Amino acid sequence: MRFFQPIKQIGYSRTLAETRTHFPISPGLIAINQPEITEGYAAVFDMPFPPKFDDINKIEYDLAWILPEDKMDKYHSSKFQLTEQPFYPPFADESFIVSDFENYIDRFLSSPKLDTAIFTLLISQINNPRFKEIMDTECSLYILSGLTSLFNNQRRITETLVQLREMLSPDIALYAPGPISPSLYSFLVYMGIDFFDNSFAHYVSKNGYFLTEDQVYRQSIHPKCYCPHCTGPEPNLFKHNEMVTKNTLSRIRYSIERGIFRAQVEKDVHNNVSFAAALKRVDTHFNENLRRRTPMISSSPVRCIGEESFDRPLITEFRERVRERYKPDPNSNLVILLPCSARKPYSFSRTHKFFHKAMRNAGKGVFKSLTELIITSPLSVVPHELEDIYPVKYYDIPVSGEWSEKEIKVTAELLNNVLSHFPKDTVIVNHTHGGGYEDIVEKIRTTSSFDIRNTAKDASPTSEKSLQQLTDTLIEIQQTKEKDEQKGISSKVRKIQAVADFEYGLGSGEILFPYSVRIKGKYPRDQHIYLDKEHIATYVTRSGYLSLFPKYANLILSKTENILEFGAERVSGSNIYAPGVVYANKRIQPNDEIFIVHENQIIATATALVSGSDMNKMTSGIVAEVKKKVRSKK
Amino acid sequence: MKINKNFAEKINRIREAELPSRSHTRKVVFWEEDTRLLSEQGKALVFILPTRGCSWALSKSGGCSICGYVYDNPQQPDFTLILSSFQKILKNKLNKEFTYSVKIFTSGSFLDTKEVPEEFQLKMLEELSQYEVIKEVVVESRPEYIKDSLLKNISKKIDMSILEIAIGLESSSNSILMNSINKGFFWEDFEKAASKIKENGARVKAYLLFKPPFVSEYDSMRDMLLSVTKIVSLGIDTISINAISIHRGTFLSQLFEKNEYRTPWLWSLLYLCKEIKEQYPDLRLICDIVAGGNVKGAHNCGECDQHVIKVIKEFTMSQDIGVLNKEISCSCKYEWKSNLIHEKLSISEPVIQRNVL
Numbered sequence: 001m002r003f004f005q006p007i008k009q010i011g012y013s014r015t016l017a018e019t020r021t022h023f024p025i026s027p028g029l030i031a032i033n034q035p036e037i038t039e040g041y042a043a044v045f046d047m048p049f050p051p052k053f054d055d056i057n058k059i060e061y062d063l064a065w066i067l068p069e070d071k072m073d074k075y076h077s078s079k080f081q082l083t084e085q086p087f088y089p090p091f092a093d094e095s096f097i098v099s100d101f102e103n104y105i106d107r108f109l110s111s112p113k114l115d116t117a118i119f120t121l122l123i124s125q126i127n128n129p130r131f132k133e134i135m136d137t138e139c140s141l142y143i144l145s146g147l148t149s150l151f152n153n154q155r156r157i158t159e160t161l162v163q164l165r166e167m168l169s170p171d172i173a174l175y176a177p178g179p180i181s182p183s184l185y186s187f188l189v190y191m192g193i194d195f196f197d198n199s200f201a202h203y204v205s206k207n208g209y210f211l212t213e214d215q216v217y218r219q220s221i222h223p224k225c226y227c228p229h230c231t232g233p234e235p236n237l238f239k240h241n242e243m244v245t246k247n248t249l250s251r252i253r254y255s256i257e258r259g260i261f262r263a264q265v266e267k268d269v270h271n272n273v274s275f276a277a278a279l280k281r282v283d284t285h286f287n288e289n290l291r292r293r294t295p296m297i298s299s300s301p302v303r304c305i306g307e308e309s310f311d312r313p314l315i316t317e318f319r320e321r322v323r324e325r326y327k328p329d330p331n332s333n334l335v336i337l338l339p340c341s342a343r344k345p346y347s348f349s350r351t352h353k354f355f356h357k358a359m360r361n362a363g364k365g366v367f368k369s370l371t372e373l374i375i376t377s378p379l380s381v382v383p384h385e386l387e388d389i390y391p392v393k394y395y396d397i398p399v400s401g402e403w404s405e406k407e408i409k410v411t412a413e414l415l416n417n418v419l420s421h422f423p424k425d426t427v428i429v430n431h432t433h434g435g436g437y438e439d440i441v442e443k444i445r446t447t448s449s450f451d452i453r454n455t456a457k458d459a460s461p462t463s464e465k466s467l468q469q470l471t472d473t474l475i476e477i478q479q480t481k482e483k484d485e486q487k488g489i490s491s492k493v494r495k496i497q498a499v500a501d502f503e504y505g506l507g508s509g510e511i512l513f514p515y516s517v518r519i520k521g522k523y524p525r526d527q528h529i530y531l532d533k534e535h536i537a538t539y540v541t542r543s544g545y546l547s548l549f550p551k552y553a554n555l556i557l558s559k560t561e562n563i564l565e566f567g568a569e570r571v572s573g574s575n576i577y578a579p580g581v582v583y584a585n586k587r588i589q590p591n592d593e594i595f596i597v598h599e600n601q602i603i604a605t606a607t608a609l610v611s612g613s614d615m616n617k618m619t620s621g622i623v624a625e626v627k628k629k630v631r632s633k634k
Numbered sequence: 635m636k637i638n639k640n641f642a643e644k645i646n647r648i649r650e651a652e653l654p655s656r657s658h659t660r661k662v663v664f665w666e667e668d669t670r671l672l673s674e675q676g677k678a679l680v681f682i683l684p685t686r687g688c689s690w691a692l693s694k695s696g697g698c699s700i701c702g703y704v705y706d707n708p709q710q711p712d713f714t715l716i717l718s719s720f721q722k723i724l725k726n727k728l729n730k731e732f733t734y735s736v737k738i739f740t741s742g743s744f745l746d747t748k749e750v751p752e753e754f755q756l757k758m759l760e761e762l763s764q765y766e767v768i769k770e771v772v773v774e775s776r777p778e779y780i781k782d783s784l785l786k787n788i789s790k791k792i793d794m795s796i797l798e799i800a801i802g803l804e805s806s807s808n809s810i811l812m813n814s815i816n817k818g819f820f821w822e823d824f825e826k827a828a829s830k831i832k833e834n835g836a837r838v839k840a841y842l843l844f845k846p847p848f849v850s851e852y853d854s855m856r857d858m859l860l861s862v863t864k865i866v867s868l869g870i871d872t873i874s875i876n877a878i879s880i881h882r883g884t885f886l887s888q889l890f891e892k893n894e895y896r897t898p899w900l901w902s903l904l905y906l907c908k909e910i911k912e913q914y915p916d917l918r919l920i921c922d923i924v925a926g927g928n929v930k931g932a933h934n935c936g937e938c939d940q941h942v943i944k945v946i947k948e949f950t951m952s953q954d955i956g957v958l959n960k961e962i963s964c965s966c967k968y969e970w971k972s973n974l975i976h977e978k979l980s981i982s983e984p985v986i987q988r989n990v991l
Contacts, residue, residue: 202972
């Protein structure tokens with residue numbers, strides 16, 4: 001059993017907790033020698049310094065975890081050991097490093113207690129085939145030697161860290177030793193580094209540095225600091241820097257816990273040119289790797305401040321699901337393009353209320369065949385049915401009205417894709433105004449043959465003139481269309497169908513929720529969905545997603561990818577443990593509602609803790625928390 | 635196998651590229667300096683003989699990873715000339731008012747008959763035995779050239795009790811000798827050579843190398859302490875700790891240029907002197923610092939370097955531990971500590987400033 005249990009995941013960053021007590025430890029700070037105050041540290045190295053004659057035969061150094069004392073008897077262990085290390089460092093010649101590293105692996109594998117032994121991984125040897133033997137053991141903590149040498153090479157640092165994290169189980173922690181500026185922590189944590197040490201704080205000397213959370217200053221010239229270590233009679237630079245280091249990691253832990261870590265990374269990478277480039281590189285080349293590890297079901301604010309937000313995995317995953325899983329109402333042959341609003345959900349905003357009023361003025365029947373698509377950055381295209389889900393209900397952007405080339409291109413592509421599901425005779429009413437929107441619609445015009453009509457070309461969409469034009473245009477369109485006698489679908493049912501498709505997979509909505517379902521409960525309370533008086537699902541207002549009863553979910557077994565094949569007939573207890581996992585679908589993202597399947601029958605629903613691919617790598621610990629179980633037959 | 639084949643090949647490639655740059659002939663180089671004799675301070679007359687150089691460095695194994703002395707040796711030595719200048723210098727320089735230690739260095743092994751023909755070895759030692767002011771004679775040799783027959787011949791020419799044979803052991807760890815220095819011999823060879831020297835009545839001096847490549851400074855400190863313990867247990871009473879300095883044209887200099895090696899801290903040397911002298915008060919402990927205060931030699935932050943070097947020199951001369959007990963403070967001590975632990979944890983990766991800010 002490994003020492004760590006991942007309890008949160010965003011990208012490659014995880015909150016790791018002690019496995020038995022779930023006491024959170026990482027991302028954390030390691031003290032390289034006994035500090036005055038252990039508070040704020042994750043662990044302390046016991047390394048005599050400087051070494052004395054008494055220490056010459058010492059080959060084992062303890063790393064003591066700082067854990068609350070009241071649960072002392074419950075911990076898996078409280079100390080790790082660093083014993084031997086390879087002789088050659090990562091930068092030595094390949095010709096003599098390989099056999100030395102392999103000898104080290106042999107020696108390491110013969111250590112008596114691998115679950116508390118610390119392995120030294122040379123950054124240049126991650127491709128060594130024998131390294132796999134270490135990954136298969138219970139060893140839980142690796143010292144990553146040679147990482148800082150890659151800091152100036154954004155290509156290599158991203159490729160190396162991605163490769164490592166794709167190989168390693170999420171319950172294996174990586175420790176990057178040595179002086180690393182706290183301003184780099186958030187990117188490194190996002191890429192899967194779990195521990196740093198306080199050597200940077202020690203690194204300050206007469207020629208040293210003064211830290212703030214986002215910058216490093218020369219000690220001779222830095223902003224005045226009013227912390228107790230700087231204002232006392234004897235200012236202590238070490239203590240100040242130590243405090244900043246601890247605070248930086250505390251802030252990182254907090255934002256992982258709250259689900260807002262990615263926004264912090266986007267902000268923090270601006271402290272360093274090569275790291276800003278590195279994040280772009282990860283987003284471009286490894287976006288899918290991060291998306292699979294990013295929770296989609298959440299209720300944290302989504303602040304999109306910089307250009308990095310456009311490629312944020314959460315956002316790209318949204319676009320991907322709209323592309324793959326959104327199918328409009330088959331009766332719809334009228335599309336209206338609307339701008340977004342600051343207030344969410346959109347329909348609560350003043351502007352959208354105006355739009356709806358203008359639409360109603362064209363006659364109630366208009367809604368039967370109409371689909372609203374909101375054009376917005378960075379989400380690109382939001383079908384109205386999905387306005388209540390995360391991240392749509394929670395995102396925030398600085399609105400300048402300026403669209404970048406890339407935003408225009410991506411949005412037009414997605415819009416084109418969505419529109420391709422509509423019948424050829426569909427009329428598109430463009431009720432947006434301004435340069436960027438015009439460019440997008442222009443691209444649609446050149447690539448499709450839809451009849452596109454502008455209703456806000458000359459004035460703002462909320463101006464009287466535009467609203468009147470919208471009403472008039474809709475009336476005109478209705479007159480030309482054939483009268484459709486079919487009864488329209490309730491917009492409420494249509495909405496939960498779209499959410500189900502988005503959450504579980506295309507086609508799920510239609511199967512799960514025929515028109516005869518009844519929806520009880522009023523916003524903002526959760527809504528209960530009944531079919532033939534049976535409670536089959538709940539719509540959770542906070543996140544905007546559904547939660548199904550396991551028995552009923554069997555209907556969509558062939559449609560959904562949120563599947564974990566389980567090795568036993570019944571789930572006991574309230575957790576799904578790694579050894580029970582036969583196979584977890586790689587599309588599973590943390591926080592997803594997943595279906596625990598045994599012999600093609602769903603036996604429980606659960607909330608995923610980590611991504612599907614990471615579940616498959618784990619050999620111990622909890623991979624998901626059970627929501628509901630099928631009652632046993634007898 | 636006392637060598638790591640791949641490592642030796644790499645060193646030999648570097649050596650072969652550099653060796654042709656040697657000049658053909660050289661003069662005998664000498665100088666006078668203050669030194670620590672066994673029980674007193676005195677003068678040292680140091681000779682560097684222009685022999686063809688260390689046979690190990692010239693061999694196919696490439697020699698030691700850290701040593702570039704061989705590039706200063708000429709390709710065609712002239713021993714008649716060497717002997718006559720040696721005799722002339724002794725005559726002119728020795729002053730009756732002082733006591734002397736004469737050190738004959740070759741940048742190789744004096745006792746290697748391929749390097750210095752036996753005939754000349756004996757003539758030079760015989761010459762030295764003529765002078766009463768000479769209380770100590772120091773020659774250097776690798777263990778493989780220390781042969782009983784040769785020592786017997788030498789003992790006919792000079793009083794063995796004033797002869798000290800210095801062996802560059804560098805470390806008592808065979809792994810360091812093989813994988814870091816490419817020394818070509820092991821601790822056991824040193825042990826055997828040392829006992830031969832003692833059986834023949836001469837004294838042994840051991841050189842230890844502080845911070846060879848790929849060994850973190852922390853581990854090298856432990857290695858120094860361990861090596862001292864092992865050497866002392868053989869009954870050897872003189873140990874010289876040599877802090878590394880970067881020689882051009884070596885494996886180490888290439889590491890250094892790629893920012894993959896940091897020369898040791900003076901704090902470490904200061905600490906080692908103190909810790910060792912406290913444990914072994916009777917040991918003659920010499921700490922030699924070449925290029926001190928320079929990035930290519932042992933150095934601290936730049937501000938405290940000269941002061942620390944002065945203290946270590948004073949200690950080496952006086953052998954008085956009191957000199958070391960005076961607290962020296964400088965804020966770079968923190969940096970020293972964190973550097974050493976970082977190097978230890980990441981094996982021997984030096985801290986490069988541009989990488990961490």
